[in-house]
């Protein structure tokens with residue numbers, strides 16, 4: 001397809017011009033291909049930026065585009081690592097955890113230790129300054145860099161008021177703005193400040209960006225990496241290539257043998273920006289994937305028939321709405337099936353304790369001593385929170401979901417922890433807690449406490465599911481809050497729906513176990529009554 005055919009009457013807005021220049025640049029790369037029955041589409045009307053659509057039917061296993069590895073931006077292709085070898089060639093730099101506590105505590109040394117993430121941020125900042133019109137040299141990735149977004153809808157960039165709309169979602173504590181600030185302050189700024197001639201070769205002192213300008217740029221590059229980068233195998237690795245996925249979808253790795261996921265152990269990897277592959281949008285049902293097998297290029301392949309007008313979609317992983325929003329700044333109905341809610345142990349323990357006080361006169365002393373013993377024994381580390389989620393099948397080999405996701409059970413680690421606590425209470429508390437030896441009685445206490453905790457957890461959100469539904473209905477009729485607030489409402493509503501499903505499931509199980517406990521109690525009391533007559537009969541005989 002001739003790119004010029006996309007030009008409407010010769011008047012391209014900046015967005016269309018960016019697409020046009022980018023695609024021309026991409027197609028000029030040796031070895032690059034772009035299927036003639038596909039097109040880069042302006043999807044801003046549905047808040048999806050650019051995407052790729054099919055213009056004619058596309059059969060399964062069709063090569064949609066080919067990306068030469070040389071066009072990928074990484075530590076292997078940018079010249080920055082050769083200009084700053086002391087920064088990029090530290091021992092094991094790629095394997096280190098960037099935010100290890102010990103590192104934060106250490107006095108700053110130069111060069112700061114880099115990791116795949118910060119290395120790529122430095123490279124993108126370097127290439128960004130080289131793609132400005134004032135730069136004496138020109139980044140070969142300039143047409144690509146110019147279409148990367150400069151604004152993001154990830155919560156990192158939200159106002160406090162927007163963040164507050166997430167209400168009691170655990171996402172609030174995961175936004176990580178402070179951590180990102182610290183990372184930029186300790187790993188990015190020192191390298192740029194120490195090497196002005198590398199980053200700003202022709203700038204006069206007065207025109208060098210300030211710390212706050214660089215920090216803001218580094219935040220944007222970090223966010224672009226989060227939403228756009230791929231996790232590729234290291235070029236010098238002898239191992240097989242990594243599965244095709246984005247860097248953050250670790251939980252989708254390995255377990256399936258479908259054609260779009262390869263069952264392999266983790267391999268040394270490298271973060272990379274992959275032009276064109278990252279124009280593909282994504283959903284929980286998808287029709288294409290990026291194949292990393294070849295040492296010379298990456299290919300996008302269709303995994304089923306794609307109809308004309310249909311968007312070509314990649315897969316970012318089985319992410320809950322909250323994670324999709326945190327990493328990528330969007331939500332979709334299909335990802336709701338993967339929603340999660342964190343339930344704190346504190347809340348469950350509160351209701352367990354109440355039940356034990358009511359039923360067995362648990363004292364403060366026994367409660368404290370039990371916890372002391374758990375700590376001293378050291379056999380069991382009490383978890384602070386548990387993740388509730390539905391049971392959901394993975395997409396099939398054609399990228400489709402074939403069954404409903406259902407909330408079928410509480411997390412196993414939660415039931416293990418409750419079981420352990422009750423066992424220890426029985427041990428420490430003595431004969432008064434004898435009944436905790438009965439599995440059904442334990443289960444009844446457990447399910448009742450969790451049910452109450454789930455109800456309280458739902459109440460922590462400032463609105464009800466019904467109120468949120470109303471807000472989103474009004475938004476659908478053009479009468480709603482901003483897109484960011486709508487996404488926050490979507491996330492908090494999804495979590496409350498999950499909490500309600502969990503309450504239904506736990507409530508049903510509790511009914512069953514209560515029926516068993518009361519049946520057992522009736523049997524025992526019937527036996528007692530029957531047994532109660534026995535001695536008198538014996539006495540009579542005596």
Ligand SMILES: C[S@@+](CC[C@H](N)C(=O)[O-])C[C@H]1O[C@@H](n2cnc3c(N)ncnc32)[C@H](O)[C@@H]1O
Pocket residue numbers: 046047048049050051147148149227228277278279280281282283327328329330331332
């Ligand atoms: C790898 S990029 C995909 C290309 C991007 N649309 C663009 O214009 O550059 C990922 C970003 O695309 C957007 N995106 C991806 N899938 C989407 C979807 N199903 N709906 C809305 N936005 C989506 C999000 O903004 C996300 O951060």
